[in-house]
Amino acid sequence: MTTDRVLRDHLNLTGTKFGCGVASCGACTVHVDGQPVRSCQTLIEDVEGSTVTTIEGVHGEVAQAVQSAWRELDVVQCGYCQSGQIMSAIGLLTETPSPTHEETMTYMSGNVCRCATYPRIQQGIQLASSKLGD
Known part of the structure; x- marks a missing residue:
């Protein structure tokens, strides 16, 4: 299973x-x-x-920064893919706290959003990254 x-x-x-x-x-x-x-x-x-x-169980500084950025930018449209998007974004920012646009696009390329909120997802990751740098 x-x-x-x-x-x-x-x-x-x-x-x-x-x-x-x-x-x-x-x-x-x-x-x-x-x-x-x-x-x-x-x-x-x-x-x-x-x-x-x-x-449901993510926690810590990176998770809080990502969740805060998602809310602040209203990233979610339908929301179906967003738990996966957030989990991947946390993984990215844990590995690379200040990713470039290209690094973000490459890392997140395996996450599909049928509503095409990719620009907001990208902005959310960049905002979360800046929150981690504060």
């Missing part, structure tokens, strides 16, 4: 969305031991002994 199914169907952690089922859209992104992974293609037995963090 995949991790996304366990999270949603058995643990009722519904912030992790099911999107494509083939790790192409990023809606199911969670952190495993602090690293963003696509839970729809991660078997539950593969995360045994690991720390799995969903959108």
Whole structure:
């Protein structure tokens, strides 16, 4: 059984969305031991002994900066992809606190937004980065 199914169907952690089922859209992104992974293609037995963090459990300075930037800029449109977008943005800013536009685009390229809020997502990441630099 995949991790996304366990999270949603058995643990009722519904912030992790099911999107494509083939790790192409990023809606199911969670952190495993602090690293963003696509839970729809991660078997539950593969995360045994690991720390799995969903959108419901993110915390810390980077998570707060990203969530604050998302609210401030009203990044979300329909919202379906946003938990995955936020989880990936946290991963990016944890690895690279001041990413360039190109680094952001490359890192976030695996996250699809059907509403095409990509400019606001990019702005949100840059704002979150600036908040971390304050």
